[in-house]
Amino acid sequence: MEFYLAGQWQDRDDRIEVINPANGEVIDTVPKASADDVETALNAAVEGAREMAKLSGYRRFEILRRTADLMVENREDLARTLSQEEGKTIHEARTEVDRARQTIELSGEEAKRLTGEVLPLDGGEGVSGKLGFTLRVPCGVVAAITPFNFPLNLVSHKVGPALAGGNSIILKPASDTPLVALKFVKLLLEAGLPERGISTLTGSGSTIGSKICSDNRVRKISFTGSQEVGEKICHAAGIKKVTMELGSNSPLIVLPDADLDKVVNAVVASGYANAGQVCISAQRLIVDESMHDELMQRLIPKIESIVAGNPLQEETQMGPMVRESDAVRVESWIQEAVSQGAKLACGGERNGAFVSPALILETKPDMKIVNDELFGPGVAVSRARDIDDAIHMANDTRYGLSAGIFTQDVDSAVRFAKEVQSGNIHINWGPMWRTDLMPYGGLKDSGLGKEGPKYAIEEMTESKTVVIHS
Template sequence: MTNSEKKIECDYSLYVASKASQTGQWLEVKDKFSQKIFARVALADANTLEKAIQSAIDAEQAMAQLEPFQKQKILLHCVKRFGEMREELTAILIAEGGKPLKAAQAEVERLINTFQIAADAVTQMDDGRLIPLAVTAAAQGYTGMIKHVPIGAISLISPFNFPLNLTAHKIAPAIAAGCPFVLKPASLTPVSALKIAEVLAETDLPQGAFSVLPCPREQADILVTDDRFKLLSFTGSDEVGWDMKARAGRKKVTLELGGNAAVLIEPDTELSDALIDRLIGGAYNHAGQVCISVQRILVHENIYTDLKKKLISKIKKIKASDPKSDLTLCGPMIKEEEAKRLKKWVDKAVKKGAKVLVEGQVKGALFDPILLENVDTSLEIYKDEAFGPVAILEKYKDFEKGIATINQSRFGLQAGVYTQSLNKMMYAWNHLHVGGVIINDIPSFRVDNMPYGGVKDSGLGREGIQSAIRDMQEERLLVIKQG
């Protein structure tokens, strides 16, 4: 049976206090290509949310007392089960997210890797340190020690574009850190998170340690405002994220809010087919619905014409199409309204003098790849996050000014720089106002153990297993007077 033929169940329970449950209220989930209903998921109500929160609070001590080997066993069970579920999980990603087959398969592998990295991290973490307190005569004979302890119950809100792996980047470190959690998945793609919950329910996690609750955004506001939570972790739009932070109260907040990532290409770079394919994949894979999608391509004037020709030639061959095909790079956008929003941005840019180098059709949620140049930098398509299959080509003359152009963005997640000059690599690292500088690759590069996050409007804090675990823990000091 192929991935596309794999049967997907119709109804999915939510998980409250570690147990499958149904409320009698349902959210219908559409196949993003066919627009047909392929599943229903149980919706949480206010009582369900309250039960989940209180259960997480009640589970704090049991979670904190889990030994490293116990947490590792839980995480490794997930690794094993997700490996057995590869075909089913791939089919779900294709259906509920419109994710092209190869990208869906890759995300399932990243899900498995993320839980494996967390399982490894549990037994490799530095659990504390000695502090030299006798820095004055008054402190003579005192010794200080610090250990890391779980912060407590946490709330997690995951996005639609990587509904398996970005959910894993919240759940796996929470388990490793010893924190009970309540997670709200994106309403457009909730099934993936519920499949993770299904596997968690098979483990020895303490009763009540986790809940996964599809629910409307307004009902989930308690996950933001309730002071019983010690941390809120949100991945999504910058507008929503900063509003959440303003209302989150005393809890710690971590935000991954996207950007409009740029790549800069120096003239010492070989204009190979591999480079062109990499740029195209970074811009148009999964219809550009990636936080670090290649949105701005800055090319040195000496190679601009040649690179532009190569890009145009290849992009013209790409059409938005059925994500079940292993030949599809660009599938549907998440919903037709998003395609309409992006089309308005493109049309506005064209009216302001932008040149369309490659243009395709827009039909429903299917949006063919577009390449623009001469775009007014004050427009949304340039300064905001396109989150769709649009890339902008621009010319630069001076390397330092090119770096400054990248920095003019209000975002700062990741940036790519192609150069063979060590000095320019170091200049980029020292001067780019971003969370990650990627040398000789696109800004879309990410592996699941690296610190990942941004500055400015791109967010606050870092994901990546070790970094996330630290955010979910706090230091506790012990002082001992000798003698």
């Protein structure tokens, strides 16, 4: 495929292969953007920002509404493309397309609701005869850098709000999964988006990402990815608005009064979806020691029954990791934990980019599989003495994106909600849950700012105060 730059689909001699992780085959190639391409994109985006700002909120709504309709019409093609380049099962891919459609739809609705407020200026001492109000205006040029694991919905979470807010956008999708993003751009243009409202550059983040983020013409950056890369972007950004959706090693606490059937279902759903390649995947299972053994007896057979294989086959429940190198890393982390005293209850075997769903028992806080972000199909289990111990273990991390607890005790649930240092709190479900309209973002090293169309638009616009003197 070609990338879309400055109002034209363009090719380059230097190209990047897009690999199907399930079989190692090349699906397609995309151009490798250069520093000159970034400069062209920035110039076009400045012009595009002026065009977008002139569109009424209703016109922006119409474009996004039509895009959502086109996503429905192209659902199966988008899903198969997504599945082939990322390794997500076809069922997961269809769900992602449906979620992305909703994200674009929600963004379009919010385009009609951008508003300011009337200011009570006469509440100031000695103030009279003044009328004050605020206006919400576009930032201008937005840069969006997206990851491989949700290559359509996370693109939609950045592109939809940016356009709804009246901005132009430069999109840099992950090099492993650019195809579905490029197909999405085609749908936006078919829906009537101004030609310079968006540019999409494919290529190395180190080559083009830093140049985009450091340029003063970019007024807002939205990034989803690792904490290490996010920190580099923040250093390069200078004085501009940033939203950082970064990593996590999300905990799930299980107290003695938990419904174990619900716990088992939540661990399987939260720990192994998309082969564990989800920022809010349940990585740390913290279980009260009084019912640890019973839960493991119920949980292990469910994990062992997960069907892994060709992601395009309807019966497959878990596909490969996006790269074989990531599968090698996950395998090595599991083996390292076992060498340090952990016990492998099931899974953990690697075959190419596939890693069988793993459950690792008797883990300790200093093990890499607990302390860092695994981002793979493995759940690390630790024992807790009581709720005090469990909350301490949940907070014993530099991350804070999402956390869950199972308990029927309202006091324990409220205490968990107040004391656990996480941006998203789930009671009686796992940490891997999100509906696309909710505010979503992390604490500590898990990031800055919020996503969800309504909240992202607030971060992609500016507020101006107007005072009329009479």
